Amino acid sequence: xxxxxxxxxxxxxxxxxxxxxxxxxxxxQVGRLPGVAKVEVKFAxxxxxxxxDPTVSSVDDLVAAVDKAGYKSVPSAF
Numbered sequence: 111x112x113x114x115x116x117x118x119x120x121x122x123x124x125x126x127x128x129x130x131x132x133x134x135x136x137x138x139q140v141g142r143l144p145g146v147a148k149v150e151v152k153f154a155x156x157x158x159x160x161x162x163d164p165t166v167s168s169v170d171d172l173v174a175a176v177d178k179a180g181y182k183s184v185p186s187a188f
Contacts, residue, residue, distance in 0.1 A: 117147055120169055122158040124151070124176055124183040132181070139179035143167040158183060 127133065133151040136158060140149045145166025150159045160172055169185050176183040 116163060116165065117161050118164050120160045120162065120164075120172060121186045122160070122169075122172060122176060122183040123186040124156050124158050124181050126181045127151075127153075127156070135179045136176055136181060140172060140175045143171055143175055146172075157186065 124136065127136065130153065133153050136151050137149045140146060140158065140160060143162070143166075145163035146160060147163075148159075148161040151157070152159065158172075158176060162172065173183050173185070
């Protein structure tokens, strides 16, 4: 049986968060998006790692969700 779900791993570089509660805010906001399977914010390196279905939630959607949480982010190659 084949699945039609395609999950990709996207890393965003975020800026402007300075405390652990900021991490929770970002994870909650991004995690609300449809197609998002996992969100993990790396506080020390300012990375937001997201496993998501790009046909449901695009990288632009992820960036917009971080923005909605009150922080800026950009897609990162690493």
